[in-house]
Structure formats: structure tokens, C-alpha cells
Amino acid sequence: VENIIDIYKQESARPLHAKAEQHLMCEEHEDERINIYCLRCEAPTCSLCKVFGAHKDCEVAPLPAVYQRQKSELSDGIAMLVAGNDRIQAIITQMEEICHTIEENGRRQKQQLGLRFDALCSILEERKKELLQSITQEQEDKVQRVRGLIRQYGDHLEASSKLVETAIQAMEEPQMALYLQHSKELLKKIMDMSKVSMSSRPEPGYESMDHFSINVDYVAEMLRTIEFQTGA
Ligand SMILES: [Zn+2]
Ligand SMILES: [Zn+2]
Numbered sequence: 001v002e003n004i005i006d007i008y009k010q011e012s013a014r015p016l017h018a019k020a021e022q023h024l025m026c027e028e029h030e031d032e033r034i035n036i037y038c039l040r041c042e043a044p045t046c047s048l049c050k051v052f053g054a055h056k057d058c059e060v061a062p063l064p065a066v067y068q069r070q071k072s073e074l075s076d077g078i079a080m081l082v083a084g085n086d087r088i089q090a091i092i093t094q095m096e097e098i099c100h101t102i103e104e105n106g107r108r109q110k111q112q113l114g115l116r117f118d119a120l121c122s123i124l125e126e127r128k129k130e131l132l133q134s135i136t137q138e139q140e141d142k143v144q145r146v147r148g149l150i151r152q153y154g155d156h157l158e159a160s161s162k163l164v165e166t167a168i169q170a171m172e173e174p175q176m177a178l179y180l181q182h183s184k185e186l187l188k189k190i191m192d193m194s195k196v197s198m199s200s201r202p203e204p205g206y207e208s209m210d211h212f213s214i215n216v217d218y219v220a221e222m223l224r225t226i227e228f229q230t231g232a
Contacts, residue, residue, distance in 0.1 A: 028053055037066040120223075135212045146202055153198065160193055 024034040026046035034044045040058040049055045163186075170186055173179040 035063050036060045037063050039066075131212075131214065135209065138212070139209065142202075142206065146206075149200060149202070152200070156196060156198060163189055163193055 024044070026032040026034055026049060029046055029048045032046035032048050034046055036045055036047055036050055037043070038045050038050070038055045038058045038060050041055065044063060045055050045060070046053075050058065050060050167186055167190065170179065170182055173182075
């Protein structure tokens with residue numbers, strides 16, 4: 001028994017704990033320091049209480065040992081909390097990263113969408129240019145052909161008018177011999193002139209450009225229903 005008391009007294013005499021334990025004396029034994037811990041009652045007590053008193057049948061341990069154990073339990077608890085906090089901070093950081101990635105992804109998709117629509121617009125512009133070119137081509141071909149005919153008719157008209165003039169002059173020739181010398185040739189010219197076929201004319205509806213109308217209703221409907229790819 002004395003040996004146990006000695007051990008407890010020795011433990012309590014450690015300078016590290018001496019100061020804190022100096023003030024705590026046993027209520028039962030006024031001269032005894034509280035220097036052991038009853039493990040069953042979970043309470044600090046004195047050596048005499050263990051040997052003779054309330055904690056006679058209890059299992060006890062030196063106060064510093066329990067102090068150290070509980071301190072290390074608390075420090076484990078602190079470490080656990082800190083680890084938990086670190087984990088929460090990591091999750092927050094991760095979610096902030098997710099926000100950033102969402103914004104980044106949104107920005108990229110908007111940019112891609114813009115490029116797709118720009119490409120569509122340039123296809124429209126290109127096709128418009130091609131079709132306008134087709135109309136211009138046919139318009140010019142047709143006008144050129146009609147202008148050619150006008151020129152042809154004009155030339156004929158000019159020649160015919162000259163012949164009229166010549167014929168009128170011939171009519172005024174008073175000398176019969178002189179008149180007859182030219183009249184046969186003149187008549188032949190008039191006959192030839194009248195035989196020249198002037199039937200070449202633009203066919204009915206030649207001026208129409210109606211066949212250049214386009215129907216874009218279905219394309220417009222497709223444009224209106226452009227959607228995001230599903231399952232992509
Ligand atoms: Zn006591
Ligand atoms: Zn006890």
C-alpha cells in the first residue's frame with residue numbers, strides 16, 4: 001500500500017504538474033493532494049481515498065497519465081475537427097472550381113454557337129450571290145439577244161428607207177430611156193428587200209424572269225427549329 005502511495009506522490013511531484021495540483025486538496029483528507037484519478041467514478045481523488053476511503057475498491061490511475069490520455073484524446077478530437085474543416089474547405093474549393101468550369105464551358109459553347117451561325121450566314125450570303133449571278137447572267141443574255149435583233153431590224157430599216165428614197169428619186173426621172181435603164185434593177189432590189197425575213201422575234205413570254213423565284217419556306221422552317229443536339 002505504501003508503495004502505491006509513493007508512486008502517486010512521486011507522479012504528483014513532477015514539476016510540470018506541481019503548480020496546477022498544489023491548490024487542489026482532498027475534501028476528506030485536508031492534507032492530501034488530489035493526485036490520482038478514479039477510472040470507475042471518472043473523478044480525481046487522493047491516495048488516501050483510494051487506500052482507505054470512497055475509492056477503496058476502484059481502479060485508479062496516476063493523475064498525469066489520465067491527464068495525458070485525455071489531453072491526447074482532445075488533441076485527437078482537434079485533429080479530427082481540423083481534418084474535417086480541411087475536407088469542407090476542399091469541397092468548397094472544388095465547388096468553386098465547378099462554378100468556374102461551368103462558366104468557362106458556357107462561354108466556350110456560346111463561342112462555338114456563334115461560329116456555327118456565322119458559318120450559316122456566310123452560306124446564305126454565298127448562295128444569294130450565286131443565285132443573283134444566275135439572274136444577272138440570263139438577264140444580260142436575253143437583253144443582248146434582243147438588242148442584236150433591234151440592231152438587225154434597224155439595219156434593215158435603214159437600208160429599206162434608203163431604197164424608198166432612191167425609188168422616189170427614180171420616179172422623178174423625166175427621161176424614159178434613163179428611167180428604164182435603172183428601174184428594173186430597182187424593182188429587183190425592192191423585191192429582194194421585201195423578201196428578207198424579219199420574222200425573228202423574241203418568243204412570247206421571253207421577257208419573263210418568273211422562273212428565278214425561290215421557295216425558302218422549308219429552309220426558314222429549318223432555321224427556326226435549329227436545336228441543340230440531344231444525347232451528344
Ligand atoms: Zn481523500
Ligand atoms: Zn471510485
